[in-house]
Amino acid sequence: MSAAAPLTEEIQARYEKIKREAEEGGYHLNPDQAFTVNLVRGLLVNEQRYGYPSCPCRISFGKRDEDLDIICPCDYRDPDLDEFNACYCALYVSDAVLKKELSVGSIPERRPPRSERKAALAGSSGRLTDMGLPFPVWRCRVCGYLCARDTPPLVCPVCKATKDRFERFI
Amino acid sequence: MNQMKMEHVPGKARGKITLYALSTCGWCAKTKELLRELGVDHFYVFVDLLPPEELEEAIREVEKFNPAGSFPTLVINEGTRVIVGFREQEIREALG
Numbered sequence: 001m002s003a004a005a006p007l008t009e010e011i012q013a014r015y016e017k018i019k020r021e022a023e024e025g026g027y028h029l030n031p032d033q034a035f036t037v038n039l040v041r042g043l044l045v046n047e048q049r050y051g052y053p054s055c056p057c058r059i060s061f062g063k064r065d066e067d068l069d070i071i072c073p074c075d076y077r078d079p080d081l082d083e084f085n086a087c088y089c090a091l092y093v094s095d096a097v098l099k100k101e102l103s104v105g106s107i108p109e110r111r112p113p114r115s116e117r118k119a120a121l122a123g124s125s126g127r128l129t130d131m132g133l134p135f136p137v138w139r140c141r142v143c144g145y146l147c148a149r150d151t152p153p154l155v156c157p158v159c160k161a162t163k164d165r166f167e168r169f170i
Numbered sequence: 171m172n173q174m175k176m177e178h179v180p181g182k183a184r185g186k187i188t189l190y191a192l193s194t195c196g197w198c199a200k201t202k203e204l205l206r207e208l209g210v211d212h213f214y215v216f217v218d219l220l221p222p223e224e225l226e227e228a229i230r231e232v233e234k235f236n237p238a239g240s241f242p243t244l245v246i247n248e249g250t251r252v253i254v255g256f257r258e259q260e261i262r263e264a265l266g
Binding site for chain 1: 192193194195196197198199217218225229233237238239240241254255256257258
């Protein structure tokens with residue numbers, strides 16, 4: 001690795017930030033703090049390596065446009081929270097897990113395999129027809145937030161995903 | 171064929187056991203710990219730490235056993251049995 005390992009203080013600071021932003025958006029981090037802090041360390045390692053915090057539990061080739069779906073929080077977090085009460089890494093967990101009514105485990109991979117992802121990148125995205133609205137509608141791929149304006153916001157106000165995580169919805 | 175550098179952890183012979191893992195992943199760490207706890211002879215590789223030229227080969231190998239190409243992937247006896255994810259009970263039953 002080229003960069004130095006992230007420092008304990010950096011990891012702790014990022015953990016606090018992610019936790020605060022999660023709670024503000026109605027999400028929860030895994031209450032197993034040692035496990036969670038280790039995942040945050042992984043996010044920082046990936047950020048140093050690739051220039052963006054890609055999922056610590058998925059392999060990256062360091063190409064941002066191919067990894068947009070796995071920049072944390074990933075596109076699969078919310079469906080996984082709904083179905084399995086945790087994201088793929090178990091960094092984020094459901095209310096029930098936070099309240100210790102349920103425990104989490106390793107869950108199946110929802111991200112399509114490489115071959116399918118490549119095909120999807122090459123093809124056009126399925127968009128609703130132009131309805132003649134005064135503004136286009138943009139959808140955050142992470143949390144589903146919708147907004148009608150000329151361009152997507154720089155950062156999603158709900159889940160803090162960056163502008164390039166938005167898709168044209170209408 | 172397989173030139174990838176694997177770490178060898180000596181232990182009880184339970185067949186050829188190979189763990190494909192990521193150094194940043196929580197479930198991979200738990201799987202690695204479990205193998206250590208079980209004390210079985212095994213090999214592991216942190217795929218994310220491989221040089222770029224070996225990465226592609228490693229992922230193809232994982233995809234051969236686990237088409238999702240996800241981690242951790244535990245391969246027992248050249249794929250006679252493949253356990254994807256930290257499936258503690260399954261791993262204990264297979265190797266205990």
